[in-house]
Amino acid sequence: MAVTPELASPEQVETAVRSARRPSPFGGLLLRLHFYAGILVAPFLLVAATTGILFAFTPQIERAVYSAELTVDNPGSAALPLADQVAAARATHASGDLLSVRPGEGSLTTQVDFSDPSLDADHQHTVYVNPYTGKVTGQLTTWWTATPLNEWLDNLHANLHLGETGALYSELAASWLWVIALGGVVLWWRRLSGNRKARRLLAPDLSAKKGVRRTRGWHAATGTWLTVGLLFLSATGLTWSNHAGANFEEFIHSLDSSxxxxxxxxxxxxxxxxxxxxxxxxxxxxxxxxxxxxxxxxxxxxxxxxxxxxxxxxxxxxxxxxxxxxxxxxxxxxxxxxxxxxxxxxxxxxxxxxxxxxxPVLAKLTQWGIYAHMGQLFGLANQILLAALAFGLICVIIWGYRMWWQRRPTRSDRRALAGVPATGGNWTGLPAWTIAVGLPLVFAAGWFLPLFGIPLLGFLAIDLIVTSIRKRRRGSDSPVSPAPAGQ
Structure with a gap:
């Protein structure tokens, strides 16, 4: 007997809709792509989110570690002439060329940068001067005017202190974050077909029994809330990356918007x-x-x-x-x-x-995006929002891995360590017009974002191999209904 939507529970509606829905090649492909990316890219996202929380609160950490260098205890009413402050810094550091000066105001010290033959071009010797008394409060070797702690946290987030090779991790994470976020929203929307109420989309089903269904609800609902913020982090993070960032700079320059x-x-x-x-x-x-x-x-x-x-x-x-x-x-x-x-x-x-x-408008957007990504544009509120986004992403990743574990086959003749990608659907089974339109778009995205394009080829190759193996097994074994996987 058919289920009447007005009288049915949400669980009955979902079951009826899923049983009546025809398999979609696109849905199956998106499901498995989300699965592979979630399993293989999520560790990089987890590291980026964790280190990003630390970097977001760099100003507060700096103030605690370098309070003597950065601030003065009793600000005066009038600062000394800037030339006198520079002279005080020069008296402390006699060698090197005077490069730049950042005058202090309020409780902040004046920062005077000198070159140093023993340092590379990215580092300087910075002398900190009390602007009201001319007393030198400290000296540090700085990186583009940033303190050593700022440099350490920046490199931890950007490349794990592994240089150019390590920078590939953060670019990979940024290149796939938008794909995973948007793909997850589409899959959640498809799953709720026939019952797409705001509460169902944005809130987990607390009535669900413990297991994959409850975990999926938290994973998907939280991911939906975070989508806009994650897209922003992905886009702004890519502007700094080595490969996609270079393409972005070239594109901006071609529009005369540098x-x-x-x-x-x-x-x-x-x-x-x-x-x-x-x-x-x-x-x-x-x-x-x-x-x-x-x-x-x-x-x-x-x-x-x-x-x-x-x-x-x-x-x-x-x-x-x-x-x-x-x-x-x-x-x-x-x-x-x-x-x-x-x-x-x-x-x-x-x-x-x-x-x-x-x-230019694009130049403004780029600058605003950089400051917001670093947690500076709106001060403490910006930092808290970034931390909430990162913490939410960490939770979504943990729930994703929990689903992977919960979906593992447990039958005595079908045991596995973790879940497997969903069956049905393959990029070779997509309609011709979809391939004709989508392939150039995917190729363009892969060229502009190399660390999206290259792994995508790897995911598709893995998918073909796994699909082929599973077809052979189904040909030799008795039919078995696979557990659902993916979103």
Missing amino acids: RPAVSTDLTAAAVASPGGGHHAGMNMGGAAEAATVDPAAITTVYQAARDAGITGAVTIAVPADANTAWSVTGNDSLWPVGRDSVAMDSTGKIVERIDFADW
Whole structure:
């Protein structure tokens, strides 16, 4: 007898719909792709989520570890001239070229960066100065102005301290996170066919008995809640990756939407050029050239930048020679982002200015995305949201592996250590028009995201092999109804 939807329980409706639904090649393929990706990529996502939580709270950890270097206990009412602060730093660190200065305000110290022949180009020697007394509070070897702890946590999250090889893990995780998230939502939507109420989509079925059905409810409902945030983390994470990130930069550059930087060339041939990165416009020149620039001019330059409306935290890049301009760039990552920049000569005359409001839209989105991914754009609220996303992802992964265990065959003649991918459906069984439309799109995505495309080929190859083996076994064994797998 047919089940009346109005009188049936949610369990009866789901059972009736699933029994009446025809197998779909697309659904079967998506189910097994989600299965393979979940099993093989999830460990990388688990590491990225765990290290991401640590990195999100770097500012608080830094303040605790480097409180002496970064902050002053009793801020004064007026800061010393910036040139005097730089002179105090130079008296402590006599060698190396003066590279850049980040003036301290409020309870923050002034940070003065010097080159050091014993360090590589990515590292500097930073001296921290109390802006009110001129007293040096500490010295650190910094990485693109970041503290050693910041560098350690950044590398832990990005490459597990394994360099270029380790960076493949985070790019693989970001390349597949969006696929797994969207695939999971589609599978959950398909499973609830005929009963797609918001409560069913967004809340686990607490009435379900213990087992795979209850675990799947928590896995799918939580994943649905996290989808938008996970897509954001995937997209912004890929912009920093080695391979997909390079393709992204090339694409942005082709649209003339790169992050701009002021030109610091004071010669007649000076032209504005696009730039980016932590040290855009920063001088890394030699000692003989830097000697031609009077460091005392920094007070005039700083005041001129303030008079020109450059507010908030700034970085002052010191020129290499008389033909190079000083640059003052806002580095406030809180909303609203302060990234206005000016270039000027030693008298404070502005020769070029680029305001953040005039940046290309894609460049703004990229900058906002970077700051939000790092937990800086909205301060503590941003950090808490990132931690919640990461913790939710960890739970979803754990529930996914639990389902894998719960679905394992337990019959005496069919025992297995874990669940197996669902039967039915194969990419070779898709309609011709689906392959004709989908194949170019998948190829394009695989080319733009190499660590999505290459593993995808591996998953499809594994799927063909597993399907072939299972067909042979079914041909020699008696028919057995396989346990459902996947989503």
